[in-house]
Structure formats: structure tokens, C-alpha cells
Amino acid sequence: MNFPSNPKVIRSEDSNAVEQIQEKIAAAEKLQAMMKAANQIVRNRKLSDDEKVAQLAADCGLRESSARQLLKPDFAGRIGFPDYQLTNNNANIRRMHQRLKGLVDEGSRESVTLTFPGGRVEDNADEHRVRIYHDARPGAEVIDKLKTYGFHWTPSLGCWQRLRNNSARYAAEQITGVQWPAVTPHGTGETIPPDGPTVSTRPATSVGIGVRTGMAA
Secondary structure (H helix, E strand, C coil): CCCCCCCCCCCCCCCCHHHHHHHHHHHHHHHHHHHHHHHHHHCCCCCCHHHHHHHHHHHHCCCHHHHHHHCCCCCCCCCCCCHHHHHHHHHHHHHHHHHHHHHHHHHCCCCEEEEECCEEEEEECCCCEEEEEECCCCCHHHHHHHHHCCCEEECCCCEEEEECCHHHHHHHHHHHCCCCCCECCCCCCCCECCCCCCCCCCCCCCCCCCCCCCCCC
8 A cells, every 4th residue: 555755734824724634634544444454354363364465455455565564573573553553643633633623713713903002913814824013113022022932024014923823822912912802703693712822832744654654743
């Protein structure tokens, strides 16, 4: 079975980001089911190696070479897909579901502009950015704080900005003192209390996998 060696990075601002992440989740869930089924076949003591290879090809879509590789014990004497690979892939599925929820929730937020003494904050839905504008150049302490919270100076716009998400809104609140209003999702009359900060994490490095290799996170 072939695995992607260089998965495409999904950017939150992509117009079809939700569809892309849904496709990746479906592929990872299919992989998880395949690995479980393959392990049941490989560890079935009633089957000969040739019968296992034939069933792996028929039921799991594995090539003969890949199927026979699964029958060879690794350095720890394990056959089939090792437990850590299923664990890593399952963790990846959970992470992608969390990201999918974040993308859906973010898409329900309308743009809003809030003022603070000496400037304004824009939560821009169209540009997928949180932007901080100052009426005059801020002091060194404020600039250091902006950089610490991940904002970058954009000369063409005359503002500090970062990707739009809960962490960005929380950061803007800490820097400027603004208070975000309750959320009004697009096309609804309902209001949702403002979200608290999310934990900012370093993007994981994506890698491809093959038989008995680590799953991309």
C-alpha cells in the first residue's frame, strides 16, 4: 500500500480548509482500520504465511512485498504493524478532529472591530487575521509584548497582525485590554459566550509513512 511522502500542508485561511481536513481524517481513519485488520490476519495462527499474504492483499489492499514484510519480526520480535504506529495514527486522528472543530467554529465568527485608548483591534474574518492598529508608534515595551505574543509588523497595512484564532484574540486582549463580545455565528440570531484562550502549540512536522514507520502527526 502506498503512503504519501509529502502531505500537503493545510492552511487555515484556505477556502476549502474544512474539506481538506475532512479528507485527511477519512484517509487516516481508513489507514487505522486497515492496520487493525492486517494485524488480525498476521497474528492468526491458523493461517500459513502464504494464506496470510493472500488475505492481506485481498482484504487490506497490500502488495505482496509489503504483506510479506509484515510477517517478518522487527528488532523487538514484533510482527504486523507495531502498537506505537496505531497509537500515533489514532492520536493524529484526534488532533485533526480538534483542528476541524476549530476551523468550523472560526468560520462562524463575524468580523468585529474594538477600540482601546490609542488604537483599535480588528478581528477580520475575510482576511483570517487579528490586527492591532496604533494611532502613534507604541513604546518599546509594547512592541516587545506584541512580538512575544506572535504579532508581526505589516508596513503595507500599518498594523501588527497574526493568524486569526482564539489565541490571537486572547493575545490582543492581554496587549490592549479589549474585551471580546459574545459570538454571533453567521446566519443565526444566537449568541455564544466568548471563548477563552487556547494553548498555542508548535506545528508538527509532517512525514510520510510506510510499513513499520511512524505516522505523520
